[in-house]
Amino acid sequence: MTSETRLVPATELASRNRAGFPNESAEYRQARNALLAEEIELRRHIERVAEQRRQLPPGGEVTKVYRFEGEAGPVTLADLFADKSTLIIYSYMFGPQRQRPCPMCTSLMASWEGKVADIEQRVALAMVARSSIERLVEAKKARGWTQLKVYSDSDGSFTRDYVSAEDEDVPAYTVFTRRNGTVRHFWSGEMSGEMADPGQDPRDAPDPDPLWTLLDTTPEGRGADWYPKLDY
Structure with missing residues (x-):
């Protein structure tokens, strides 16, 4: 339009x-x-x-070689593109200090699991967290996921540059492009808790989790104190 x-x-x-x-x-x-x-x-x-x-004008060029540990071995950020020119990375909250992954991140990822085949018709998609690849795979299997690809940012280099300079256990949604061999940052979600309206739970817009979109169509709404859990 x-x-x-x-x-x-x-x-x-x-x-x-x-x-x-x-x-x-x-x-x-x-x-x-x-x-x-x-x-x-x-x-x-x-x-x-x-x-x-x-x-948006071209974002910052990615000049550092970021390395991850995947389910099939070591990969670089460039490898995550596969044959696509655009890459979405979701950094989820499952750092080594956590016993279990974040329920909210898990809810979001669960909603994407069944859409991976559709998403990957257009772009590449990768889930990244700070725990070891063994822990990420174990948690993935526990949820019964077979489509989402998980990667460990074991040294935290990517996380500190694109998620949290303090290496905090926080989520992030980041999009990269590769044009003529050059990888650039395209867009990241930047709405922080400080940008939430009064009485509003901090969130991006549009919200990438369809759970909240669905609940917003109901008289109960999303509520002020309800959040998904790992187990019910």
Whole structure:
């Protein structure tokens, strides 16, 4: 959607809505159509943000050789691209100080497990954590995951440069590109806890975990004190 595109006002589009459900009141339908207009505006804003992201100038060139330990042995950052020109790395919270991986990171990764084949039609995808590869593989097997690829940043070099300079056990979502043999940083999630609105749980937008998107469609919402667990 370009800036020159002339869009029909969202309220006009919402007025074309033919949906209706048994025994609903006129008050409900009026409020629902007003909400529909806002949902149309939200969809448009999401697309505007995505377009703005795609138009970012070239990010910093990756000049350091980052090494990881994978399930099949040592690899470099460049190796993680395989035959793709774009690489997504999710750094999850499972450092050596943890007995078990972070439940929130695990929830997110679980939602991606079944989509790896689809994702990898377009880009490369890698899960990185600071624990040894043996621990990462053990945890992966415990969840029954077979598609997600896990890698150990054993020396912490990548983590300190792209996740936390203090080598904290925090999550990060990072995108790299490879064009004409040059690897560059493209985009990272940068919303921190300090950027959360009052009473809001810190999170990115759009939220990469579909769990929260689904709960946001319910009257209970995501809640203020509920989080996924490793076991129920």
